[in-house]
Amino acid sequence: MDTAGPIGQFQARPGILDLGWGHPLPELLPVAEWSRAGAEAARAYGWQALAYGHATGPGPLLDWLAAHLGRLEDGGTTPAQTFVTAGASHALSLVAGVLAEPGDAVLVDSPTYHLAFPVLADRGVELVRAPADEDGVDPAETGELIRSLRAAGRRVPLLYLVPTFANPTGRSLPGERRRALVEVAGRCGVTVVEDDTYREMVYEGEAPASLWRLSGGEQVVRIGSFAKTVAPGLRLGWINATPALVRRLAALGYVDSGGGVNHTAAVTMAVFGAGGAYGRHVARIRGHYRQQRDELVRALREHAPGLSVACPAGGWFLWLRLPAGMRADRLLPAAERHGTSFVAGPRFYAGGRGGADRVRLSFSHLPPGDLLLPVPDAPPPGHRPSRPRSRKAPRPWPPPARSDAGSRDSPVPPPASGRGGPWFPCSPPSAGRC
Ligand SMILES: Cc1ncc(COP(=O)(O)O)c(C=O)c1O
Numbered sequence: 001m002d003t004a005g006p007i008g009q010f011q012a013r014p015g016i017l018d019l020g021w022g023h024p025l026p027e028l029l030p031v032a033e034w035s036r037a038g039a040e041a042a043r044a045y046g047w048q049a050l051a052y053g054h055a056t057g058p059g060p061l062l063d064w065l066a067a068h069l070g071r072l073e074d075g076g077t078t079p080a081q082t083f084v085t086a087g088a089s090h091a092l093s094l095v096a097g098v099l100a101e102p103g104d105a106v107l108v109d110s111p112t113y114h115l116a117f118p119v120l121a122d123r124g125v126e127l128v129r130a131p132a133d134e135d136g137v138d139p140a141e142t143g144e145l146i147r148s149l150r151a152a153g154r155r156v157p158l159l160y161l162v163p164t165f166a167n168p169t170g171r172s173l174p175g176e177r178r179r180a181l182v183e184v185a186g187r188c189g190v191t192v193v194e195d196d197t198y199r200e201m202v203y204e205g206e207a208p209a210s211l212w213r214l215s216g217g218e219q220v221v222r223i224g225s226f227a228k229t230v231a232p233g234l235r236l237g238w239i240n241a242t243p244a245l246v247r248r249l250a251a252l253g254y255v256d257s258g259g260g261v262n263h264t265a266a267v268t269m270a271v272f273g274a275g276g277a278y279g280r281h282v283a284r285i286r287g288h289y290r291q292q293r294d295e296l297v298r299a300l301r302e303h304a305p306g307l308s309v310a311c312p313a314g315g316w317f318l319w320l321r322l323p324a325g326m327r328a329d330r331l332l333p334a335a336e337r338h339g340t341s342f343v344a345g346p347r348f349y350a351g352g353r354g355g356a357d358r359v360r361l362s363f364s365h366l367p368p369g370d371l372l373l374p375v376p377d378a379p380p381p382g383h384r385p386s387r388p389r390s391r392k393a394p395r396p397w398p399p400p401a402r403s404d405a406g407s408r409d410s411p412v413p414p415p416a417s418g419r420g421g422p423w424f425p426c427s428p429p430s431a432g433r434c
Pocket of ligand 1: 197
């Protein structure tokens, strides 16, 4: 269908193998299954699928979601603790809107999901880094920080983190820290906002118990999304919170005026979930993303032995420490000149302070063949010279792309010296090169 303007957010940059974007692989989006669910929802609910929706979300979705989340974690979530949103970003914006005030100190993990920063900043709060190490947020030191901020007269209503298969690190907060963090939050009266977006993107073992479940539904607000498990274009997600907070959200003016959020997509999601399509789809894409993760990890270990590459048990990202002396922000333009891209570490630290020697690579958005990386001596027949070469002949790949660098959810370096060279420099480049 011809169109005058762009349709999607992503815009491919010719010549760049972009490992910066935390977007799904286009061919894993469930176009046919979703359209069947839409038709079934129209049959089952008729005009009610197109009317204004119930304030907290349509009953069939609340019921299915509570049961589904309960199955993932052995019980614990009810429809009364659930509020349907336009995705996790909207959920965060809503929670900040009702629980924080302009000028408040809001604690954020370091590193953490970089696009949460502007969502929180929209509320006029100051972002303060919670003390953290390689394992994630340090509960005891965070408690100390809260006390000292309060002693200085600050309000500290919220702590935001992605404790499970985190963006950008792929790591999960260890069990004892989870329990300690819930305990500190209870003692200090701070609400933990647990961004649980990647819980179902698990490739080995099981996802750890959520902070939400450990807290018994108090002191923790969990935000979730169907953006990774089904499709980001749905803009559909949820909040788990106390029934009192759910009622507060339901009483917001725009809900009173316009009804529950994204009602028609929510009703379709209820059919997609309850009819079994969701379970089949998530099982299928999990296998694909596991393979994509494996390909990128294998390529890095083979061609960049100077890097230590951890293989995350879930999520969509690899988080790499660059060799001593190399800085991500200087490497990025050099990498892009060689045809590949990534997101530099400082973007994941509030205020950009930290992560100078880190890069985030996403394995979600490119097919495994493009993640094999190095370079044959001669380009294969049909090779598009503008894209980096892989061992396999390039296959057609739909290049929808992105529109603004600021919204990329977020690249990797190139042959250091042309054909056959290492795809990632194994030793620090000279100061001049980066
Ligand atoms: C940790 C995290 N939270 C939230 C989002 C955005 O979710 P949504 O599209 O549902 O707003 C992302 C997307 O990359 C993410 O990685």
